[in-house]
Amino acid sequence: MNKTTLKAVLVLIALAVLLAVPKYVESPYALHMMILLFLSVTMGQSWNILGGYAGQHSVGHAAYFGVGAYTTMMLMHAKQIAPWYGVWIGIALVVVVALAIGSICFRLRGPYFVLASIAVAEILRLSAINLTTLTNGAEGILATELPAFKIGETVVTDFSTKVPFYYIGLFLIVLTIAITYLVQHSKLGYFFQAIREDQDAAHSLGISISLYKNIALVISAVLTSLAGSFYGIYVGFVDPPTVLGLDVSVQIMLICIIGGMGTLWGPMLGSLVLVPLSEALRSNMITEALVKVGMVNAESKVGIFLKENLSHAHVLLYGILVVLVILFMPDGLMGFVKKLALRRKREAI
Amino acid sequence: MAILEIKNVSKFFGGLAANSDVSFSVEEGSIMGLIGPNGAGKTTLFNCITGYYPPSKGEIFFDGRRMNGLEPDKVCMLGMVRTWQKVRPLAKLSVVDNVMVGALARTWSLKTAREMALEQLKVVRMEHRADFLAGGLPIGERKKLEVARALATQPKILLLDEVMGGLNPAESEEIIQLILDIKKRGLTQMVIEHDMKAIMRISDRIVVLNSGEKLTEGSPQEVVNNPDVISAYLGESHA
Numbered sequence: 001m002n003k004t005t006l007k008a009v010l011v012l013i014a015l016a017v018l019l020a021v022p023k024y025v026e027s028p029y030a031l032h033m034m035i036l037l038f039l040s041v042t043m044g045q046s047w048n049i050l051g052g053y054a055g056q057h058s059v060g061h062a063a064y065f066g067v068g069a070y071t072t073m074m075l076m077h078a079k080q081i082a083p084w085y086g087v088w089i090g091i092a093l094v095v096v097v098a099l100a101i102g103s104i105c106f107r108l109r110g111p112y113f114v115l116a117s118i119a120v121a122e123i124l125r126l127s128a129i130n131l132t133t134l135t136n137g138a139e140g141i142l143a144t145e146l147p148a149f150k151i152g153e154t155v156v157t158d159f160s161t162k163v164p165f166y167y168i169g170l171f172l173i174v175l176t177i178a179i180t181y182l183v184q185h186s187k188l189g190y191f192f193q194a195i196r197e198d199q200d201a202a203h204s205l206g207i208s209i210s211l212y213k214n215i216a217l218v219i220s221a222v223l224t225s226l227a228g229s230f231y232g233i234y235v236g237f238v239d240p241p242t243v244l245g246l247d248v249s250v251q252i253m254l255i256c257i258i259g260g261m262g263t264l265w266g267p268m269l270g271s272l273v274l275v276p277l278s279e280a281l282r283s284n285m286i287t288e289a290l291v292k293v294g295m296v297n298a299e300s301k302v303g304i305f306l307k308e309n310l311s312h313a314h315v316l317l318y319g320i321l322v323v324l325v326i327l328f329m330p331d332g333l334m335g336f337v338k339k340l341a342l343r344r345k346r347e348a349i
Numbered sequence: 350m351a352i353l354e355i356k357n358v359s360k361f362f363g364g365l366a367a368n369s370d371v372s373f374s375v376e377e378g379s380i381m382g383l384i385g386p387n388g389a390g391k392t393t394l395f396n397c398i399t400g401y402y403p404p405s406k407g408e409i410f411f412d413g414r415r416m417n418g419l420e421p422d423k424v425c426m427l428g429m430v431r432t433w434q435k436v437r438p439l440a441k442l443s444v445v446d447n448v449m450v451g452a453l454a455r456t457w458s459l460k461t462a463r464e465m466a467l468e469q470l471k472v473v474r475m476e477h478r479a480d481f482l483a484g485g486l487p488i489g490e491r492k493k494l495e496v497a498r499a500l501a502t503q504p505k506i507l508l509l510d511e512v513m514g515g516l517n518p519a520e521s522e523e524i525i526q527l528i529l530d531i532k533k534r535g536l537t538q539m540v541i542e543h544d545m546k547a548i549m550r551i552s553d554r555i556v557v558l559n560s561g562e563k564l565t566e567g568s569p570q571e572v573v574n575n576p577d578v579i580s581a582y583l584g585e586s587h588a
Binding site: 185186187190191193194197198200201202203204205206207208209262 | 399401420421422423425426430431433437438439440441442446449450451453454457459462498499502
């Protein structure tokens with residue numbers, strides 16, 4: 001069996017296992033964690049196409065995430081349009097937004113592009129806060145009642161459990177990974193990477209820089225908006241900071257930086273680190289664990305301090321993580337794994 | 350027949366005239382040498398011709414078509430491609446992938462592009478390096494990679510910017526043979542070079558630039574005996 005078929009078989013086995021999970025796992029919390037993981041992989045992989053392959057490090061992906069989430073939620077809340085129709089309107093809107101942003105920001109290179117991308121996302125966040133008639137402002141939109149999904153007259157699901165969300169999430173990661181694979185193995189992937197490595201050289205080789213940057217942006221933005229729509233209907237609530245905030249953009253990027261930019265499995269690895277970590281911090285699991293092993297007394301000053309503050313420390317921890325990755329694994333976890341594999345190969349010879 | 354015509358091209362950067370009123374034409378299938386002391390405006394002229402700078406004045410015709418204002422990618426698609434004085438390998442891509450990027454200008458199929466790329470790697474005798482990372486190559490092979498990548502776009506004219514710069518004599522000799530091989534296949538070339546011996550051997554005609562202006566033009570023999578050229582390179586006392 002050669003390497004490609006082996007990989008394909010492994011992927012199919014993993015997919016079969018993931019498809020079977022809800023049959024055997026009943027804990028809503030476990031399913032919830034899996035859904036968060038799927039969401040994270042989808043977001044990271046979407047950014048990866050623009051940031052990892054085409055090398056345009058957008059720190060404004062919250063714009064696309066938020067537009068997707070808000071469109072779907074607004075249509076459902078105000079017009080009673082079911083999300084599986086609203087999603088398409090969200091995608092159409094995101095394409096328009098992406099092309100508008102692209103035509104302005106892609107005139108800039110490097111750090112200036114980064115600043116412009118942040119600015120655009122902030123404009124959208126502030127608009128969402130202030131256009132109260134449209135977005136309900138800072139209060140956000142609450143819409144937890146999902147209409148049942150029917151094909152003809154048969155009800156496929158009424159969304160009363162987490163299982164349908166699990167399968168939607170699974171579908172999203174399969175979709176984004178498949179699209180990334182197709183991009184990587186096509187003319188697009190080569191052109192994106194050429195632009196990343198050297199824009200002027202790429203230009204001289206017949207690559208229209210603005211065309212291909214915009215193609216990368218549109219693919220990336222559409223997938224990000226799908227993730228946003230999914231987040232909206234899953235959580236049932238959107239407000240400006242949670243879907244349009246700067247930390248959303250940063251988190252999307254971190255998944256790739258930690259996992260490995262411009263690799264197919266990098267966002268998966270990054271999510272496997274970040275999602276459990278942020279969950280452990282949020283639910284104060286780390287403090288509890290420290291107390292359990294006896295390193296910290298729960299009643300002592302240190303214990304109380306940790307309990308009160310560690311759950312808010314995820315941003316600090318992200319910062320430390322990024323520093324560590326940049327120092328020790330500049331190509332992310334995926335680069336680190338590849339390097340280890342290469343070293344083992346050399347030692348074998 | 351002239352494939353490339355440069356008519357009264359000037360390029361100003363603020364008050365500085367990097368090129369002023371430069372005119373010449375390049376015959377199809379020939380090798381045109383472009384020489385001049387440092388700062389004479391050779392690379393600026395390349396940038397004007399290939400669409401990186403719009404010329405401030407004058408016109409450029411390629412294959413009978415006016416090129417002013419065309420973006421570099423359009424210029425490449427029309428059949429004019431350049432290499433870079435400071436080499437620009439796509440460092441994290443393999444050697445064959447680098448050349449494939451060039452070939453993909455002409456095809457959508459990765460399989461065809463790969464075949465085209467391997468063919469060009471054979472031309473520059475680098476097929477054994479196909480799977481190496483471009484960023485890890487020594488300078489001599491980076492220069493040859495630039496040429497292979499440019500050739501893969503299937504140009505009608507190839508503009509080489511100091512492709513022998515920084516090479517040892519053996520490597521330079523290899524590049525000279527490569528340029529002559531390419532000429533045999535009927536491809537027009539324009540070559541910027543500092544190595545006078547090399548440029549004398551390969552060029553059919555030579556244009557000399559000095560301080561942005563065209564000093565003279567002629568066969569290698571005519572140019573090398575021209576007192577203006579000698580004084581531009583060596584100072585008045587030698588002329």
